[in-house]
Amino acid sequence: MWRDHLTEIIIFTLLFLLVSAMGFVAARWRAPRDMAHLDEWGLGGRSFGGWITWFLVGGDLYTAYTFVAVPALIFGAGAAGFFAVPYTIVIYPMVFLVLCRLWSVSHRHGFVTPADFVRSRFDSPILALLVAITGIVATMPYIALQLVGIEAVLKTMGVTGESALARHLPIIIAFAILAAYTYQSGLRAPALIAFVKDSLIYLVILVAVIWLPYKLGGWGGIFDAADAKFQATPAPNDGILLNGNNQLQYVTLAFGSALALFLYPHSITGVLASRSRDVIKRNMSALPAYSLLLGLIALLGYMAIAAKVTPLPGAKAGSVDTNTIVPRLFDAQFPSWFAGIAYAAIGIGALVPAAIMSIAAANLFTRNIYKEYVKRDATPAQEANVSKIASLVVKVGAVACIVFLDPQFSIDLQLIGAVIILQTLPAVALGLYTRWFHRGALIAGWAAGMAMGMWMLYQVGNPATGKKHFAGSAFPLSEFGFDTKKTIYVGIVAVLVNLAVAALLTLALRAAKVTDGADATTPDDYFADEGDPRVTPGPERGAEPAPEPVA
Amino acid sequence: MAAPEPEAPSTARPRAKDRSPWNWLLFIPIVVPLIPAFFNGDSPRLFGFPRFYWLQLAWIILGVGTTTLVYQMTKKRGDQ
Numbered sequence: 001m002w003r004d005h006l007t008e009i010i011i012f013t014l015l016f017l018l019v020s021a022m023g024f025v026a027a028r029w030r031a032p033r034d035m036a037h038l039d040e041w042g043l044g045g046r047s048f049g050g051w052i053t054w055f056l057v058g059g060d061l062y063t064a065y066t067f068v069a070v071p072a073l074i075f076g077a078g079a080a081g082f083f084a085v086p087y088t089i090v091i092y093p094m095v096f097l098v099l100c101r102l103w104s105v106s107h108r109h110g111f112v113t114p115a116d117f118v119r120s121r122f123d124s125p126i127l128a129l130l131v132a133i134t135g136i137v138a139t140m141p142y143i144a145l146q147l148v149g150i151e152a153v154l155k156t157m158g159v160t161g162e163s164a165l166a167r168h169l170p171i172i173i174a175f176a177i178l179a180a181y182t183y184q185s186g187l188r189a190p191a192l193i194a195f196v197k198d199s200l201i202y203l204v205i206l207v208a209v210i211w212l213p214y215k216l217g218g219w220g221g222i223f224d225a226a227d228a229k230f231q232a233t234p235a236p237n238d239g240i241l242l243n244g245n246n247q248l249q250y251v252t253l254a255f256g257s258a259l260a261l262f263l264y265p266h267s268i269t270g271v272l273a274s275r276s277r278d279v280i281k282r283n284m285s286a287l288p289a290y291s292l293l294l295g296l297i298a299l300l301g302y303m304a305i306a307a308k309v310t311p312l313p314g315a316k317a318g319s320v321d322t323n324t325i326v327p328r329l330f331d332a333q334f335p336s337w338f339a340g341i342a343y344a345a346i347g348i349g350a351l352v353p354a355a356i357m358s359i360a361a362a363n364l365f366t367r368n369i370y371k372e373y374v375k376r377d378a379t380p381a382q383e384a385n386v387s388k389i390a391s392l393v394v395k396v397g398a399v400a401c402i403v404f405l406d407p408q409f410s411i412d413l414q415l416i417g418a419v420i421i422l423q424t425l426p427a428v429a430l431g432l433y434t435r436w437f438h439r440g441a442l443i444a445g446w447a448a449g450m451a452m453g454m455w456m457l458y459q460v461g462n463p464a465t466g467k468k469h470f471a472g473s474a475f476p477l478s479e480f481g482f483d484t485k486k487t488i489y490v491g492i493v494a495v496l497v498n499l500a501v502a503a504l505l506t507l508a509l510r511a512a513k514v515t516d517g518a519d520a521t522t523p524d525d526y527f528a529d530e531g532d533p534r535v536t537p538g539p540e541r542g543a544e545p546a547p548e549p550v551a
Numbered sequence: 552m553a554a555p556e557p558e559a560p561s562t563a564r565p566r567a568k569d570r571s572p573w574n575w576l577l578f579i580p581i582v583v584p585l586i587p588a589f590f591n592g593d594s595p596r597l598f599g600f601p602r603f604y605w606l607q608l609a610w611i612i613l614g615v616g617t618t619t620l621v622y623q624m625t626k627k628r629g630d631q
Contacts, residue, residue, distance in 0.1 A: 085607050086584040089614045093577040096618055219599030240593075241603050247587040255585055278626075285618040288611045295608050 005157040008331075011340030012157070012347060015200070016174070019193045019348050023181030023355075026188040036381035038112055041186035041388060042363045044273045046107070052191055053283050056356075057270040058290045059194035061088075061261065063142075064149035064350035067201070067297050072322040074301030075311075078230050078238045080246055082298055083254045088291040091258040092284045099262060099284075100277045101432045104528040105521055108535050113360075114268050114428045115368040121431050123517025124439040125372055130446055131424050132368035135265040138421040139361045141413030142264075143398040146350035146357075147171055148323060148407050153343045155312055156327035168403045174347075175354075179395045182355045183388050187273055190355040197352050200345035202293065208303075208342075209296045212333060216306045222299075225306035240302075245485045249474045252489035260422045260491060263429065265360035266353065276530035297326075304329045354398070362390035412470045416457060419473065419491040423449040426495075426502050432526065435519050441505035449498025456490040573624040580614040 030047065032040045039046055048056060066084070073081030102117065111117045114135065119128035150171055154160065160167050181189045213219050223240055230239045237246050261267055274280055304325045309332055314321040327346070330339040366387040371378050378386070401410050427442045437445075459479055462471035474487035509516070525535070583589070590606040597605040 079603060082604070082607065086610065089584045089607075089610050090581045092614055093580045093618055096577055096621070097574060213599075220596065221599070223599060223601055223604075240601060242587060242591050247591065251585045251587060281618075281622045285615055285622060288615050291611050291614075292608065295604075295611075299604070 003158075005159075005331075005336065007336040008157050008340035008343055009159065011337060012153070012344045015196075015341070015344035016347060019196050019351065020177045020181065022192050022196065023178070023185060023189040023351075026181070026192040027185040029185075029188050029192055035186075036384050038363065038366065038380060038383045038387055039110070041384045042112055042359055042366075043269065044187040044191055046273060047275050048191065048273050048279070049275050050279050050282055050286075053270070053274040053279050054286050055194040055198050056187075056191045056273065056352075057267070057283060058287055059190065059197050059349070059352040060266055060270045060356045061287075061353075062290045062294055063146060063353040064346050065142075065145040066294065067346060067349060068149045068152050068323050068326055069145075070294065070298045071301035071304070071326050072311075074298050075304050075325045076238070076301075076322050077235075078226065078240050079242050080237065080250060081301065082295075083250050083257070084298060085291060085295045086251075087254040087257045087261075088294060089288060090255065091261055092287060094258060095262045096281065096284045098429055098432055099271050099280050101526040102268070102428075103271060103274065103277060103280055105432070105525045106272050107530075108525045108528045108532065109521065110534050112272070113265060113364045113367050114263070114424065115364060118427050118431060119368070119372075120520040121435065122427065122437075122439040122442065123520065124443070127427055127439055127443055127446075128368050129372070130443065131427055132364040134420055134424050134446075135364050136361045138417035139265055139357050140394065140397060141401065141410045141417055142266075143354050143357045143361075143394065144401040144407075144410040145414050146354040147175070147398065147402045148410065149350045150174065150347050151402070151407070152321070152323040153327050153346050155321070156324050156331055157343065165403075168399075171402065172399055174351075175395055175399050178351050178355060179358075179392050182358060182391055182395075186388075187269070187356065187359055190352045190359075191273075193348065193355075194352045197345065197348045200341060201349060204338075204342045204345050205293055205296055207338070208300065208330075208334075212300075212303045212307075212329075215333065216303060222302050222306040226302040229305050246474070246487065248477075249487040249489060252492045253473065256422060256489045256491040256495070257418060259425060259429075259495070260418045263421045263424050265364055266357040269356055269360040269363065278530075300326050300329060307333060354395070358391040358394040358398075359387070361394045362387040365390045415470070415473055416454075419453040419457060419494055420450060422491045422495045423453065423498050426499055436506065437502055438506040438509040438514070438516050440509055440514060440516075441502045444505050445498040445500075445502030448501040449494045452497040453490055453494035456493060460490070571621075571625045573621050576617050576621055580610065580617045583613060584610040 027035070030045065032045050035041060070081060070084045075081075102114075105111065105117060109116075109120060111120070113132065115128040115132040118131050119125060122128075154170055159170055185192075213222060216222055216225075227240045237243065242250055262271070271280060274283070307329060309325060309329045311320040311322045311328060312324040313319065327339075327343060330342045334342070366383050370386050370390075371383065375382070423446050426437060426445055430437065431442075456475045456479075457473065458469045460470065460472050460475055461468045465471065473490045475490045475493065477484050477486045477488055584607065590603050592603065593601040595602060600608075
């Protein structure tokens, strides 16, 4: 009943209103002379320094859903859920050099999206369109999942109702407010709100990882309680350590997810908004602070086991919603005012990535569909306008996904999203290093990788829930005819097929002397830095960014 | 931070390219955290954490250390 949670609801609402106000004020923060330009609305003027980028990208990559779903996974399966930690460690050295090149070439040519880059590099509007559509399709369910994060909190506070509409009303209101300030302030809104969001999350987690072990009999006791729970279950692949059958899955999932993360349009938006190559490099060293946070949050799943917390029932009779495990833990172990702060941290935590994702998807639509196919001579002001409207449409779509479809559908889609975004790796990431691939071969490779990924995901079932298809990303190698129980991450296999097709077909097309378009970038573009002018001079822009402390 | 120079772009100015032997160090924090043999065990425990957990969290320090070192070593000279 919601009356029992009144303090929590009041604190949650107050903090939510505070950040909403900040979202609207953000339009005037570091204000440009002219907001009617996609560089301003969609990339915050490309002027963010070390600190802002750290909060923005951190708040963008480590989403509310992550903070809710990773401990839920640990709670349910144990060690296998900890893949999020190596995943967010290997990512930064991997993209340390790659993202600098992307930033430089985008800076020189005024690219706003990864598809812009592909279009110029490979002289192929079709390949760019595929990259753009892949990005939009992968991002949409990710936005919907942020709503799942907020819902887990609302549900624990007892804010729920009988009819579908009543149950979803708070989320619809929250997203309407979010849509309004994103429309007005663009990327400046999540950048400003990220400060509040991350400060709250760091505060909550620091208190939780000191106080809860003290209350629950120490870390050793927490791990032992989890171990005892997994020993007692019949499931073969749970436990506080990995076994012989899921190590390959663990490692390929961590590696594949890391490859996918910076191909997501919203990560690239965060990176392109930074001021210089230096800001990016310093952030690659500083962002792992969030990985430590994520590792500690993951362990909340074990604390929930030690504290004997039970999840709330799910949408279907007999099922449980393990996403409620962290909110339930805070509800049971902390005074309600502190639980209220923790809930607000998760709720606000959903707003930052949702805003950036909708901006990224809107930019893709504007630059690579609208400008390419609808209105070739669109002015920067028209581009900004189309993007603002597209961001609204994207958010309405995300809310509709949650209201009208089973949330499980969004979770499945997000699983597919990570596999499909990985198929842009040859064109976007390798394209930053080499123009060797033929544009036709890249298109064929993309199609092969997509088909392979879809087929494999279709084969994955889960006997425990009775789902036959799309029940996970751990593909049993026995399907390939190997005599083993080992599983592997679908995305890795799909992207290998993609690369193989792209490479072989490149050789074939070169031998057949099929024309390959011109490369509009020069080797020097990949090292351009702050202060270098654009190749194609845009309209005069609002001059110097305000000085600010650097990380 | 280098102040933006007014002179002609790209062609004349020497750029900090990303070819440096130091960059090879970046492979260490990519490969090491992905070898389960290192971390997939319970003992020794540290503050009650099984090795699986404390060692993987320790790789964060490895990652931060390596990227910081590479950044410092490949920074443009004469930047002040």
